[in-house]
Amino acid sequence: MAIEYQSFVKTLRSGLKAEFPPEAKSIEYAKQLDASDELGSLRNNFIIPTKVSLKKKALNGFLPGPMAITSSEETSPSVYFVGNSLGAQPKCIRNYLDTQLETWASLGVNGHFSSLEKSPLTSWQDLAADCAQKSLDLVGAASPTEIIYMNTLTVNLHLMMASFYRPTEKRHKIIAEWKPFPSDSYAIASQIQWHGLSPSTSLIEIQPDPETNYIPTSRILSLISEHGDSTALLLLPGIQYYTGQLFDIPLITRAAHEKGITVGWDLAHAVGNVELSLHAWDVDFAVWCTYKYLNAGPGAIAGVFVHEKHHGPADPDPSYAELGYRHRLAGWYGADKAVRFNMEKEFRPAEGAHGFQVSNPSAIDLASLSGALSVFNKTRMCQLRDKALVLTAYLEWLLEGLLAGNSDKNGQPAFKIITPGNPLERGSQLSLLLKPGSLDKVSKALQEGGVVCDARKPDVIRVAPVPMYCRFEDVWQFIEVFRKAIHL
Numbered sequence: 508m509a510i511e512y513q514s515f516v517k518t519l520r521s522g523l524k525a526e527f528p529p530e531a532k533s534i535e536y537a538k539q540l541d542a543s544d545e546l547g548s549l550r551n552n553f554i555i556p557t558k559v560s561l562k563k564k565a566l567n568g569f570l571p572g573p574m575a576i577t578s579s580e581e582t583s584p585s586v587y588f589v590g591n592s593l594g595a596q597p598k599c600i601r602n603y604l605d606t607q608l609e610t611w612a613s614l615g616v617n618g619h620f621s622s623l624e625k626s627p628l629t630s631w632q633d634l635a636a637d638c639a640q641k642s643l644d645l646v647g648a649a650s651p652t653e654i655i656y657m658n659t660l661t662v663n664l665h666l667m668m669a670s671f672y673r674p675t676e677k678r679h680k681i682i683a684e685w686k687p688f689p690s691d692s693y694a695i696a697s698q699i700q701w702h703g704l705s706p707s708t709s710l711i712e713i714q715p716d717p718e719t720n721y722i723p724t725s726r727i728l729s730l731i732s733e734h735g736d737s738t739a740l741l742l743l744p745g746i747q748y749y750t751g752q753l754f755d756i757p758l759i760t761r762a763a764h765e766k767g768i769t770v771g772w773d774l775a776h777a778v779g780n781v782e783l784s785l786h787a788w789d790v791d792f793a794v795w796c797t798y799k800y801l802n803a804g805p806g807a808i809a810g811v812f813v814h815e816k817h818h819g820p821a822d823p824d825p826s827y828a829e830l831g832y833r834h835r836l837a838g839w840y841g842a843d844k845a846v847r848f849n850m851e852k853e854f855r856p857a858e859g860a861h862g863f864q865v866s867n868p869s870a871i872d873l874a875s876l877s878g879a880l881s882v883f884n885k886t887r888m889c890q891l892r893d894k895a896l897v898l899t900a901y902l903e904w905l906l907e908g909l910l911a912g913n914s915d916k917n918g919q920p921a922f923k924i925i926t927p928g929n930p931l932e933r934g935s936q937l938s939l940l941l942k943p944g945s946l947d948k949v950s951k952a953l954q955e956g957g958v959v960c961d962a963r964k965p966d967v968i969r970v971a972p973v974p975m976y977c978r979f980e981d982v983w984q985f986i987e988v989f990r991k992a993i994h995l
């Protein structure tokens with residue numbers, strides 16, 4: 508069975524649907540796709556919860572179970588399709604954390620300024636910058652000074668808005684979408700209120716098509732046109748968490764800039780998932796978490812991008828002329844490293860995004876992120892994206908096969924895929940809208956069948972075969988379990 512893996516990539520990269528042959532329904536075909544996948548061995552870098560470990564109730568020591576495919580119950584891996592919520596654990600993180608503990612135990616406070624020979628980690632002082640360096644390809648930054656790791660996602664969203672959302676009487680609105688992740692909604696509304704304004708007049712929400720939940724780019728552009736003169740900030744998710752729609756970041760950014768609007772992106776669901784070129788796309792700022800596609804662990808330290816054009820005197824913000832830097836909510840870790848320990852009263856920020864740091868970051872958190880990024884550094888985002896396109900298209904094709912001939916007596920389909928069909932308008936996630944009232948039953952059946960994916964009330968499951976560690980065979984297994992689940 509010859510598999511034209513690269514021809515699928517080419518088709519999907521041009522925005523077309525991949526046509527799989529009828530035999531693609533078989534497990535043998537799925538295994539052939541895995542055999543053709545050059546990134547298949549990356550899975551060996553991860554610990555995938557097993558069907559047995561998922562049921563574990565007590566701590567009984569660490570069992571790093573082999574990743575080999577085996578029929579043994581103990582080591583049979585789950586179908587882990589929830590990397591859009593919490594990525595699987597990279598095996599190396601244990602070593603990175605142990606290294607940090609040993610450094611702390613051996614060097615004590617001196618670990619801030621030096622590291623142990625053979626350690627994969629720098630001194631704690633330099634660790635955030637080292638993680639920035641390792642993330643250039645992930646976000647498409649021009650230099651590590653455009654990236655910093657600090658705090659958590661929502662906190663960074665607030666810090667960025669404190670700097671980049673400075674409403675005036677004329678320009679006070681924020682353009683967002685209809686259903687941001689609740690934390691983003693709360694952050695946006697509370698920022699507007701913080702400035703003594705009201706979301707009823709200062710928040711513009713882009714509505715989707717009611718039937719499909721799809722947001723056409725044309726609608727975003729026309730709202731930018733309509734509210735351009737009164738809008739201070741456009742803040743959108745790179746990928747919408749609920750539907751999985753990927754927005755046209757460069758086009759939307761350009762259109763907003765033409766109207767003088769500052770543009771920020773929440774890339775929680777985009778980073779490590781799709782290719783990004785934040786510098787070239789001229790994005791003003793972006794924020795992301797590292798516990799989803801980046802696999803740095805629950806609640807891990809989060810990322811920020813600040814475009815180079817905001818680093819120096821070219822920054823159009825009026826506070827630059829006054830302070831010598833863009834206004835921010837400052838703390839001592841934002842001070843230039845060269846003077847940070849001089850304990851000066853006057854704040855002199857470090858270059859670029861690094862100058863937005865507030866506190867001494869957790870070296871343990873950074874060690875975990877550094878380990879997670881070392882796995883990304885074994886490949887490139889364009890290769891991961893190639894695989895993601897084929898993996899997601901295969902999932903879609905098998906799901907469409909399930910839909911064919913599976914309508915109920917009223918002609919209603921068993922489920923609907925609400926993620927865009929255009930491969931260029933989605934990442935690794937497909938969101939499935941189930942029949943009303945069936946979510947609990949379907950979720951339970953998936954769980955019992957060893958599938959881990961995410962349920963969003965009232966009726967949606969989000970299925971995310973991430974390319975870093977998921978296999979075509981997992982997609983095939985998912986379909987087997989899902990087929991039974993929707994027929995219960």
Ligand SMILES: Cc1ncc(COP(=O)(O)O)c(C=O)c1O
Nearest residue numbers: 659660661688690691748775796
């Ligand atoms: C778009 C988006 N914003 C915010 C959050 C949560 O942010 P935080 O890490 O601050 O809890 C998530 C996921 O948890 C998310 O997907």
Ligand SMILES: Nc1ccccc1C(=O)C[C@H](N)C(=O)O
Nearest residue numbers: 591592593688748775799806961
């Ligand atoms: N941080 C979490 C803690 C507990 C449960 C889920 C999360 C998520 O990350 C949800 C994620 N934002 C999502 O889009 O599913």
